[in-house]
Amino acid sequence: GAGVSQSPSNKVTEKGKDVELRCDPISGHTALYWYRQSLGQGLEFLIYFQGNSAPDKSGLPSDRFSAERTGGSVSTLTIQRTQQEDSAVYLCASSLARLGRAQETQYFGPGTRLLVL
């Protein structure tokens, strides 16, 4: 079946503009994760959605970052008033994880490379 898809593949924006990054998880996967991959910080967890539960936003670096997941499927990561330090690859992953139990492997999308000029 289809894997995790992300769009756009690449995004160039000007400092101060807002951007939206999209993630389509594997069909039937209840858990969805966003990670950021940057040269200086490596791979960092951003946010986690599990079914209808409140998301775990503990990894979001500032209040300029937000994410939502509509209908338990597609997710959008929004970065407001982008800064140059937001330049990174944003990776989305999904899994069959059940609340409170890890167990399931996370499968990643190809990522969105964001460049803030």
Place this chain on the structure above:
Amino acid sequence: AQTVTQSQPEMSVQEAETVTLSCTYDTSENNYYLFWYKQPPSRQMILVIRQEAYKQQNATENRFSVNFQKAAKSFSLKISDSQLGDTAMYFCAFMKDYGNNRLAFGKGNQVVVIP
């Protein structure tokens, strides 16, 4: 918070030979999961192998195998009969057995397979 450490940032290996990547981690948990992911230039993060901490037997997947030493908190990856398609960044990752299931990644090892 769990920390994952990978040394040897870049390694080269001749095609058909064997390379071993090291990974250590720090945790107070007893049950957890460990993973190796590879990331080729295409950026796609691909699962290579997975190990459950409660299993003593080392995981294997075709040419990929791990040496899991729980007491030493060590989780090395061995790539046998290296192929050109193995050229990639390899990330070691840790996940707790409960909670938000986030992955904690090491900094990665660049592996280059030379023909």
